[in-house]
Amino acid sequence: EVSITKFPADERKIIAKAHDKYKKARAGIINTRHGQIHTPAFMPVGTKGTVKAMLPESVQTTGADIILGNTYHLMLQPGAKRVFKLGGLHKFMNWSKPLLTDSGGFQVMSLSKLRKITEEGVIFNSHIDGSKFMLSPESSTEIQYLLGSTITMAFDECTPYPSTYEQAKSSMELTSRWAKRSRKAFYSRDGYGQFGIIQGSIYNDLRLKSALDLIELDFEGYAIGGLAVGEGQELMFKVLDYAPDLLPINKPRYLMGVGKPADIIGAVQRGIDMFDCVIPTRSGRNGQAFTKYGVVNIRNSKYKEDNTPLEEDCLCPACKNYTKAYLHYLVKVKEILGAMLMTWHNLMYFQKLMLRIREYIAQGKDFDFIS
């Protein structure tokens, strides 16, 4: 029977670290209806039903087990009911592996114009044509069902940073009430799961209360929200020094919106299993390549006659068949192939990082220095 098992708890695949600094790092497998997810996992972002500039089969060759769909964009255009009628997002975008969709609240706050937060949900105007929409725990959960998400996120409010204690408290309490309604609206099926999202900003008692409220709802996994919202790495790690431990040890923990390689390594060391971030795709299109030598801004004129690959031992098409000079040229003249090759390399880089982290954990080795 395939289900979103947390980690094969009986086999305790969670490998507690010998070295006390890494005792919270763990490697595991999440079994879903659409295949396995090896954790720690990086999830590329597919904003409008596609990982920009990539074919799904290319995303697969980078090693990604799961990608993100986008509830906010897809509900506006082409509409969740239409995607459902067309066979669901997996079929629509030709991605047969796991799909995680965010609940949409975060995108509404960052993308839509006029919007109003009420107890019921968020009322907003589409950034496309200004028409009026409402996202609520019920409608968000239904939209994610219609899209066919493997992992559905509870509808939450991402508490802005900075927030006073009072602001963070009332925001977290709203998220707890919405989580209850999201859980009630979720149609549970084997191999599919719903994750709760804890809030509480930087206040540890609020983070604890949020975790207790959500643990009661027995989600298949838990996300830590309200981070990577401008607080900076130091403060984020301060919260991560305790927040993951508030969550059930045998269920997946997802840190939303993170992050750069160093952020990912630090968060894995603190017990996080899943990540999503637009950095490899968005910065790739903007000419930034992640390499073992650091970030290469390929538009820099020092590369215009550099006949060497980004990374001599990288197996991606950009490194196997092309030079920095060619990538420099393509990005400068805004050729589509430039976006494709830079994105492909960055996704490969992030997946290689996750693979090495999983290997180091499995071998009981420290993985502080890799990035």
Ligand SMILES: CNc1nc2c(CCNCC3CCCCC3)c3nc(N)[nH]c(=O)c3cc2[nH]1
């Ligand atoms: C970048 N930092 C950050 N992102 C957060 C996100 C979004 C995570 N990424 C979703 C994808 C974005 C691109 C399109 C597809 C969905 C957060 N989402 C929710 N629901 N709650 C957060 O507290 C929450 C907090 C976040 N912090």
Ligand SMILES: [Zn+2]
């Ligand atoms: Zn490469």
